[in-house]
Amino acid sequence: MELKLEVIVLPVSDVDIAKEFYVDTLGFRLDADFPIDEGYRIVQATPPGSACSVIFGEGLSALPVGSARGLHLVVTDIERAVKELAGRGVDIDGPFHDETGAFHHADGTHRVPGVAPGRPSYGTFARFADPDGNEWFLQEVTLRAPGR
Template identity: 80%
Template sequence: MDLKLEVVVIPVSDVDKAKEFYIDKLGFRPDADYPIQDGYRIVQVTPPGSPASIIFGEGLTTNPAGSAQGLHLIVTDIEEAVRELTARGIDVDGPFHDATGAFHHAGGTHRVPGLAPERTSYGTFASFADPDGNEWFLQEVTVRAPGR
């Protein structure tokens, strides 16, 4: 049985502001905007090149706006991705790697500025947040682990 992650719901406080950020600033593809009824609106957008989408809107989650943490966007060249996002007016922290050489710690601890030693695949990150504070990471993957 295949189980494919296709949609992640993120909590936002202002749907139109989030839509502007994700579509106009980040360049996500607009897939849908359904204002079903007062207090219930569904907006779906997809990152360029991704088979998975995000949904935000009104009446979709009880989580507080800005509480999504650790969302990852995979890139093949993190330095270029950071340059592009910065040019789009997005405040990006990084590139950085974790002091352990593994996956990054929560909350910014153990961050070492710069690329992972030998620029190992899966080892370099950068981070940014949407207007509500939902936390996103860029992760550089140049060679996929077997089976991925």
């Protein structure tokens, strides 16, 4: 059985501000913008190269605005990606790695500035948030296990 992650719903306060951030600032592809009726609007956008999209709008989520945490976008060159996003006006923290050499701690502790020693795949991160505080990470992945 195949299971494909295709959509993540983001809780946002202002659909147009979120659309501007994801489409204009981050460069996500705008797939749909359906203003169905008063209080119900669906916007779908997809990161370049991704099969998974984000959906935000009105009447789509019962989660508190800005409560999405730990969303990851994979890049092959984190230094270049950080520079590009910063150049687009994104307030981004990184690159950094965890002092354990593994995944990063959720609370931001144990972070060491700079790329991971030896620059192993999965070891270096950067962090930013959308205008509502939904938290995103970049993760550098250059080599995946066979079959992945």
